[in-house]
Amino acid sequence: MNIADLRKSYEKAELSETDSLADPLKQFDLWLQQAIQGQVPEPNAMTLATVGSDLRPSTRVVLIKGYDERGIVWYTNYESRKGRELAGNPFAALQFHWVELERVVRIEGVVEKVSDEESDAYFHSRPLDSRIGAWASPQSEVIEGRGVLVANAAKFGAKFLLQPPRPPHWGGYRLKPEQWQFWQGRKSRLHDRLRYTPQAGGGWRRERLAP
Incomplete structure (x- = not known):
């Protein structure tokens, strides 16, 4: 069409x-x-x-x-x-x-x-993964691949556990x-x-x- x-x-x-x-x-x-x-x-x-x-x-x-x-x-x-x-x-x-x-x-x-x-x-008030995601993503910046986001999420998750600050x-x-x-x-x-x-x-x- x-x-x-x-x-x-x-x-x-x-x-x-x-x-x-x-x-x-x-x-x-x-x-x-x-x-x-x-x-x-x-x-x-x-x-x-x-x-x-x-x-x-x-x-x-x-x-x-x-x-x-x-x-x-x-x-x-x-x-x-x-x-x-x-x-x-x-x-x-x-x-x-x-x-x-x-x-x-x-x-x-x-x-x-x-x-x-x-x-x-x-x-x-956000879900935990969303709070970690705010730390993990350097928004609008060029990254080498999705692996960067996954690694950052793991790093900040281990650092902050259940209480990531804003x-x-x-x-x-x-x-x-x-x-x-x-x-x-x-x-x-x-x-x-x-x-x-x-x-x-x-x-x-x-x-x-x-x-």
């Missing part, structure tokens, strides 16, 4: 200004909970886009680990490519794509590290939203697309964008 001929008609739902919630965080929570309840595969997966000092963008999939009025949280290696890029340019974008619900959420904003206390609490190079980030977009697929490619931006006096301005 010619890939250009692959098409799908989006007809499952709609998103109107009157039915959407005035607070984008509440709208996001509604959609995320519906994705979880609908058993969408990995509803917590989101694409993170950053830009390096060379002005070249890069993306990768990470997992959301928390969200509230302060922003969206995930955890990673601070010395990875995304960590280095965020250190030089703290602006980033996130995207959730819940294919089965024909929905996309895009979030743009500024990123900062979460507190050490938050990072410690989440790190110690590595100093590992922790959380929080993106504070400055713009939200909610996209709902519709028939004939006339999709619903709402954008939320902050208003000077507080609250959010909700606008419809052409799809």
Whole structure:
């Protein structure tokens, strides 16, 4: 089959200004909970886009680990490519794509590290092998083969046993939203697309964008 001929008609739902919630965080929570309840595969997966000092963008999939009025949280290696890029340019974008619900959420904003206390609490809630893995993987660095990771895991496992501390190079980030977009697929490619931006006096301005 010619890939250009692959098409799908989006007809499952709609998103109107009157039915959407005035607070984008509440709208996001509604959609995320519906994705979880609908058993969408990995509803917590989101694409993170950053830009390096060379002005070249890069993306990768990470997992959301928390969200509230302060922003969206995930955890990673601070010395990875995304960590280095965020250190030089703290602006980033996130995207959730819940294919089965024909929905996309895009979030743009500024990123900062979460507190050490938050990072410690989440790190110690992780399974043991994941905690050892945070020590074992020099994320984004060139390695000779998988054997390096296996050897590192064995080394740090023997060193820390059942109580590995949080590595100093590992922790959380929080993106504070400055713009939200909610996209709902519709028939004939006339999709619903709402954008939320902050208003000077507080609250959010909700606008419809052409799809």
